[in-house]
Amino acid sequence: MSVLLPSRRDFLVFSSICSFASICKGGAISDISKAALGGQVTNTDSVFNIVAAPDSVQLGPQGHQPTAMWCFNGSYPGPSLRVRRGDEVQVKFINLLPEPSSIHWHGIRLLNAMDGVPGLTQPPVDPGESFVYKFVCKDAGTFWYHPHLNSSEQLGRGLIGSLIVEDDTETEVDHDLIWLLSDLRLDQKGQIHESFGSIHDQAHAGRLGNVVFINGSLSDSWSVPYGGRIRLRLINGSNARLFRLRLNGPSVNQVAIDGHPVPPRVIREADVLAPGQRIDLIFDLHTAEELEIEDHGNPDRAYFLAKIGIAKPSIGRGQWYGQNLKPLPANDIPQFQITEIPRLREIPLVLSGGAMSRQMSPQSVWQMNGRAPTMGHGPDHFGREPLFSISLNESVVLKLINQSAWFHPMHLHGVVFHELLGSDSLGPARDTLLLAPGQQKRVVLKAEFLGDWMVHCHILEHQHSGLMGYFRVSA
Ligand SMILES: [Cu+2]
Structure with missing residues (x-):
């Protein structure tokens, strides 16, 4: 039962973050990135500006030391891009990092020149330079984006974001939640640990972080404004962590894997979610129910990840769908006999x-x-x-x-x-x-x-x- 498991707030480094409230704030370039962004990104016509730049992010509770990171559009994770299936997406990527970068659209089937791999599909985007990505999203589903250059360090400093492609005939839900899961390796001052390039990490299990985040947040209590049917899109944006999520509460259907629909199947534990992978879940929450989620990725160090409940007081009422859960609309991908x-x-x-x-x-x-x-x-x-x-x-x-x-x-x-x-x-x-x-x-x-x-x-x-x-x- 989750109450016996440690929460993410019990992680050693997090109490360290809390004790280092007075270190001075850095990140002189953050004003440039915010200016270049020009306010919120828009998705009404699937045209986006994405700026990668150093910035500082409040990872711990308010009043504690912000963390110097590398961010897309000043936030960790970067903006969640939502587009329609069949849309031509256009992203102007502006690199204000101190080193070359790019954006790769993980899982999107697109033309090679738009795949975002420097040295293979495009030249690196140098500091101060930009690159315009244009591609049509053929498949609906849960995808994500990240640089494809010096990836260990660029993702490990915070450059991740989600890309959601919606279908016109999407399975109806009351709430569509994205959880971009990640972990960061933080030092005693709550700053990104500078141990990039460690041969030990390379030869063993990779750069495991010491704090796990959901959408850049440490909150372990999430709520929807009212009850009903919930789609939860899980994305593993961590460098190296394997999540094995155990689900306690209402019955949960696994409905998509790596963006693509699977026949709905009731599960108590989601498939292992390795770096880069996605799993979509659908479940119904009514009245006082809560879904509690534990991570048993490392069985010896299981912990309580978070719970999802209904806000009190609930501000409305979702639909009652009964047990009827149809598969998500299929994507037009190659079929094999x-x-x-x-x-x-x-x-x-x-x-x-x-x-x-x-x-x-x-x-x-x-x-x-x-x-x-x-x-x-x-x-x-x-x-x-x-x-x-x-x-x-x-x-x-x-x-x-x-x-x-x-x-x-x-x-x-x-x-x-x-x-x-x-x-x-x-x-x-x-x-x-x-x-x-x-x-x-x-x-x-x-x-x-x-x-x-x-x-x-x-x-x-x-x-x-x-x-x-x-x-x-x-x-
Ligand atoms: Cu490997």
Whole structure:
């Protein structure tokens, strides 16, 4: 029961934040970013300005020391962008960081030139420069955005945001909540810990934070203004943390994974939510009910994440939907016949290295297919040659083989894929798939878009130190 678990406020570092109220405020550039923003972003015509810049954010309670971070539009997380399926989204990205950056639209199937990977799909956006992203959102669902350069540090300093694509025939709910989950590694002064580039993090489980946030907040009590049906969109925007969310209260349906609908299924525990992944839940809350959510991602250090209840007094009444929950409207993604799969070309992708491995060395922490791309985040850090090539419109089976002793959520850009479950069924459409230590998984995918596309581990310290390459889709 959650009352026995520690809350996030009990985390050691948080009490440290509280005791450092008097450190002076930094971030001279924050005024520039606010000026460049020109007020609120608008989404009426799916045209946005996104400014990345240093800023200071009140992570702890009021009166305590703000944290110097890197922010999209001055907030942590950045603005939540809501668009309609089929819209052409236009984002002017302005970089006011002290280093080059970009924005990648995680999970969005788009043209290669808009994928936001410096050195592969576009030049880096230098400090003071801008880049206009234009893409059509083909799929409704829960997506997110973040830089794709020096990702461990840029996300670890706060550059994350959600992108929600709505459908005209969306399943009706009274409240549509987004929880962008993240963690930050903070020092004793409540500032971002400067341990970026740590070989220990790279070779082990990545840069785990010491404080977990929901939409940048420490609040563990959330409320909707009145009862009814609630959609909760969970996004894991942390560098390395695996969430395993246990749900106590009303019955909860899992309705989408990585943005794409799945048949509604009542769960007491959501699938593991690895970095980059999303899960959508739908549940009904009436009268005095509350949904309590615990994170058992690390079974030895489970904690109470938050609860969702109805504000008191409730200011209205939601609809009563009964037990009837229809699947979300499907996205038009490639479909596969199970009978065609044995005929498809199979491409192995072997992940090796990391701590406790003989393949690991200071020059090569991780390897993909035995190859160790240059460490770091320069223009050739993902290797000069593609890991594999696929013809346009070809379907292939990719065999992911984790020879290491560590978890790897593997993310492919430019495609959605399905895991092959045994010989006769397919898992849900995904863009990021978690491999446990020593695990092998086969996925089927169809190459729909030309170009060079990243394939990498979404534990960003693994990505930084070798688990990052690309595949080529050619005509
Ligand atoms: Cu990894």
